[in-house]
Amino acid sequence: MKTAKILAGLIFSGGLFWSCSDDDNNPVMIPSDEPVITAPTSGTGYILTEDNASEQADRFVWNKAGFNVPTQINYSLQADISGNDFQSPAILGETTATQLSVSTEHLNNSALTLGLPSGEASEMEIRVVASVSDNTEKLISETILVSVTPYGSGNTGPSYLWVPGGYQSAGNYGGDWSPAEAPQLRSLPSSDTEFEGYIYFADTSEYKFTAAPEWGNGEYGDGGSGTLLLNDGPNLSAPAGYYLLHVDTEKLTYSLLDTNWGIIGDAIPGTGWDSDLDMTYDVTGKTWTITLDLQPGEFKFRANDSWELDYGDDEGDGILEKEGTNMKIDAGGSYTIVLNLSNPGEYTYTVTAK
Incomplete structure (x- = not known):
């Protein structure tokens, strides 16, 4: 069964903004025209099947974003649940071109990551974010709204652990000991109880793992020798470094790998x-x-x-x-x-x- 696409033919356009620099010899990087997604259109539907996992679900195409000096532009194609304002978007791909092919498997995994139920049609918003560096303003397209019916065993996507601690403010992760602002670890595709993610510790700091972005819903403390205690135990501690963290909530174990x-x-x-x-x-x-x-x-x-x-x-x-x-x-x-x-x-x- 081929991946089904249902086109509704709704058309929209992004706003245009023009600006210039008074000093032509030293041009200032000023964003102007936002990218506009030209294909697919809002209202497109995708019924995804595992038989076509390796095939293209769709090719996303957009107009070139406008910056007032010649430069290479990076584009990020992002998806999120309708109405979530892209607070935690799934990345469908990144490119320097103005088009990107997305496979059925990738679109399906992104839908499940966002929590869309398998076997049911759900709305997903998609946008393009254009940038030239981390220090310049990003240009963001208007969103398109599509319908996605993912396949799967019924698992609605990965689970997460939050890692609040005294390192957060120094690492640009919000306020210290704030679970809602803390970086997360994500469950592995192969296991609902194993989690991984990368976190930067500017200095030796203490931290804990939490099962929710708030206190009081399951916390993991130090059980000694790489083990964890649920709702018990002192804070964990790590020296300064950029770590790959791995946690197994079934075995109650954890590990850190300092990486450069x-x-x-x-x-x-x-x-x-x-x-x-x-x-x-x-x-x-x-x-x-x-x-x-x-x-x-x-x-x-x-x-x-x-x-x-x-x-x-x-x-x-x-x-x-x-x-x-x-x-x-x-x-x-x-x-x-x-x-x-x-x-x-x-x-x-x-x-x-x-």
């Missing part, structure tokens, strides 16, 4: 596949970045100068997978590469020509 990220590959002149070039962590953007000259070739992200933990991009959609396919650089030049591990289970990257 770099890139490696034959797209990097001089070092190639022999050694990494280290990236720098940006607390404000919660991302790892590096700017360097590249040559035609391939590269990957790697932690701690080791192949024990690395990421590639299997589908070329800007979303990373562990031990995934090498990323390609087609033309030599200066690039800024940004690695974003702050959204658990939806790790992304961008490669921007300077």
